[in-house]
Amino acid sequence: MLDVAVIDDPAAAGVSLDPVRAQLLAHLAEPGSASTLAPRAGLSRQKINYHLRALERHGLVELVEERRKGNCTERVLRATAASYVISPAALPAVAPDPDRSRDQLSARWLLALAARMVREVGELMAGASAARKRLATFAVDTEIRFASAADRAEFAAELSRTVAALAAEYHTEKAERGRDHRLVIALHPSLKDHAVPGGRTTRAAGDGTTTEEP
Template sequence: MLDVNVIDDPATALVAIDPVRSRLLSEIREPISAATLAQRVGMSRQKVNYHLRSLESHGLVEVAETKKWGGLTERQLVTTAASFVVSPGVLGPVAADPERELDRLSASYLIALAARAVREVGDLFRRAGEAGQHLATLSVDTVVRFRSAKDRAAFSRELTEEINRLVAKYHDDSAPGGRSHRLTLMAHPLPAPGTGTPNPETN
């Protein structure tokens, strides 16, 4: 089972975000039969089987094992990943694209950058898996609490200078065996606890 499966097919995305099927996906991270699942979610076995067939045909669930009970064969199904992310690429030409954003300090530009990361890394992750290879990535995630807007501006300036210094040190356009990597830095206020609004102390 994958840790994360990035869905980049529109038809599969529609199947995954259907409320009933999404709930079923959340219930089958461990192998389970259709009969047991139907009892757990309070639906008929026929309805559950219908939705499971759709999930299976789109690669969202798979058979983990089969058990024979008398003359019957019971299938135990499980999700193909612990969690799923829908790639912005399923939206086609209207997907967020940082190349179309002019204000690089805007929230919309940051969202477009994040969307591009999901799209690009998701595609690379899928290809690496198909080739049986490991995809090398680097992620840094931390929280910094600024005393003031002045300190935040100073931090941004110093961080930009340091990144530019490191890029200049290690970047080599002429390296015959080199490979380009995309480096994206993001910063945004944390939502206030229990809400979806920015924390006013970090504005």
């Protein structure tokens, strides 16, 4: 089982978004059958089998083993991944294009970059898996508390200068055996949940603004 799998097929994406099937995928992090899943999902074994066949048809679950029980055969299945991400490739006609409007200060451009990363890394993962090779990637994740918007702007400017200098130092245009790599760096306010009276949740951003959710 993979830790994360990227869904790029529109039909598979539609199947995974069905609430019942999404619940079954979560249950099938551990192997199970229609008989074991029926009481957990509150559905009949026949309905569970119907949903499992759809998930298996689109490669979201896989057969682990078959057990003979009298005149019946119990099929034990497992999800192909612990979690799934739907690639923008599943909606190619409306997939965001970061080249359409390049704006370093735009949250929408940031989302377009993130969407492209999901699509490209998903395709690379599929290719590396087929070739039985390890995909060379690197990521950094951290949080910074800025004292002011001015400090945040200065940090962004200094980071841009540093990255540009590093890229210029290591980029070799004519390296015969070289391979191009894409580098994306993102900065956005952190989300922190705070419970408030009345059963609502305020979601506070790192810049002090809040939004209220039902």
